Amino acid sequence: MKADAHALSALPEGVTPGKDYYERSLTVALLRARESTMRRFKRYSDAQNLTLPQWRVLRALADGEPLDAGTLCQRCVILPPSLTRILRALAERGLLAQVTCNDARRHMVTLTDKGKALFDSLVVQSEDSRRQIDEAFGQEKMQTLLDLLNELREITERLPDLD
Amino acid sequence: MKADAHALSALPEGVTPGKDYYERSLTVALLRARESTMRRFKRYSDAQNLTLPQWRVLRALADGEPLDAGTLCQRCVILPPSLTRILRALAERGLLAQVTCNDARRHMVTLTDKGKALFDSLVVQSEDSRRQIDEAFGQEKMQTLLDLLNELREITERLPDLD
């Protein structure tokens, strides 16, 4: 952002009254951290005509374990109507296939060989970007950050709703 | 999550092969942490008919400092075409007003008294939820997390693009 965006105030370059307060917002900090890191990976998924939610679904299935729609919705942060369309689109491209399940209500899917190959290819292609961020930030801090993020989520999900 | 979602495997409850790997994804961890915390605040903005991007704009302007559209786009993680509509909607509700600027190309806005009052009201209403998360997670860890998130963003934004 340009410095003269704040020309109305007489503060030093890069220092604005609102900035510090704004950065104390957890949800905004999470969004901005995600935006700045995700932006570097997006071109790889774009090149494969995968939207980011589609990429999360492939990732969630990457270890080969079949998952049902409900689990995918929760892990990938996608609402059921969106997931229905996403699963259909990925299945039409031959990237995943339905798996029969004892409970016929469940829509259970797994990656096909083609889907697994596409996932592996994307991991390889984006590896340099991942390492670039990892090294600039520091592996130890990255580990701490991931642990804090997962812990925050687990604790928050267990909290009772207020009123 | 239901335990029988993983009935195909014979692993202990809550332990799935994919889970650990999936949780090592930074961008997914950021998304899920945001979803679990944001969900608790959303009802307050919903009650005021504010979308989350609109709420971020009010928040960015909350200290009274006028900001231009470009700065708002960056701080609120909103693309220019979306911001144009958001500023129009908020102005029509009398929550913000345009401020004249030396550079007539800039769309500079500030909160009106009504906008500031709505912001303050939302902060008060959501205070219990904020404290609930803060106390469950721990203030010290929350502080560490916020610092790591802001540092990660600043470092990542400065990284050169690969190729």
Place this chain on the structure above:
DNA sequence: TATTGTTATACTCTATAACTATA
């Protein structure tokens, strides 16, 4: 009767390009 997922619908945001106004 409760649960899982799909369909329907309306709205918003995302994303890119083309355009206008100003510097």
Place this chain on the structure above:
DNA sequence: TATAGTTATAGAGTATAACAATA
């Protein structure tokens, strides 16, 4: 000529409710 925003347009996700199928 470059910059800041707006407009245009297509596409995808968000969100709620209603519905179908299964348990």
